[in-house]
Amino acid sequence: MDDKPPIWESFSKALGAEYRPAKEIQGASGLTHEVQAIAVDDKGNRVILISADPNSRTAALMRIDVQATMPDAKVLVARPLAVDLAFAARFMFNTETGELDLPKVMQIGAVMAKGDAAQDEMKELLGPGMNSIFGPIQQSDLPIKTHFLNAVEQAASLDWRAIFEGKHGAALDMALEALNQLRSIDNLAGDRKQGICPIPTYEFTEGDWDMLHSGKHIDEVQERLKSLNIFQYFFPPADNLALGLIDKGLSAGDQLRAGFKLAEAQGHLISPNTIVFPDAASMTDMIDELQARGFVVSGETEIAIGPEGTTFRQTISHRPAEGLIERLSKIVSFKVDLNLRDLLKPPV
Structure with missing residues (x-):
């Protein structure tokens, strides 16, 4: 390195x-x-x-x-x-359809029961999966304490009571419960939320x-x-940004414009559209194009996410660039709430 x-x-x-x-x-x-x-x-x-x-x-x-x-x-x-226990668990124990590979879990359990005599067999079974954990750590320049604390934080998010008590202590049941929980961890959620x-x-x-x-x-x-x-966190495509904000409930035109201004003010450089035509320059043209393609639906005063938009958002809402959408939606919503409270204040 x-x-x-x-x-x-x-x-x-x-x-x-x-x-x-x-x-x-x-x-x-x-x-x-x-x-x-x-x-x-x-x-x-x-x-x-x-x-x-x-x-x-x-x-x-x-x-x-x-x-x-x-x-x-x-x-x-x-x-x-560099550490994602859920990613490693899915890599090792997911089938091609995303289900838990129960036969592999059973096979590993049987090999473990053989003890030290089955070390080579265990390495063959777990080798590629373990490399998905330790390979990125070896490549990373992050301090060891960062890797360790990340792993501890992920492990701490498991419901250990359910693991140890929910299945009456049966080893296989506990392992299955732990794996099912581990595979569902969203390790990027904390960063996106912040x-x-x-x-x-x-x-x-x-x-x-x-x-x-x-x-x-x-x-x-x-x-x-x-x-x-x-890349899209730093250079959000305009139509992706609009769709994300609409998905978060910022459905009025002034809210969308506020979100765009805030993104640019904070250093996120708006890039060309990737869903609709790149030359749909104005906000109105872009929303019209998104509506024509089923990504959004428009009411009299507000815009909502459409069927195509929901499908599209499901593919990216758990990815890194969503951190921008999370922050913008919270700030804009907070400012709207403040304005509403000012309007609704009782007269002095």
């Missing part, structure tokens, strides 16, 4: 920013925050912090703390995650790591980040 260029140089270039090697940055509070790198876009006046924090909430607070030291800049935060961009490096292939380390082929890096729905 040490003899290879850091992946964040290619990552920064793909986002139109200049890589600055750094391991920490100080906020207005005086606190020092751990980072993997800093990327600076002088033209767009953006600063992208690659967090090394093991917790999504404190990484989000870092954005506010650092933003206070540079009020004229637009500070964004991305947080790499409005930052998670980077699931455990989804990187060997080819991805080589490409990112090379510092070249930036167009290909961009395309890979798009396929992982990371």
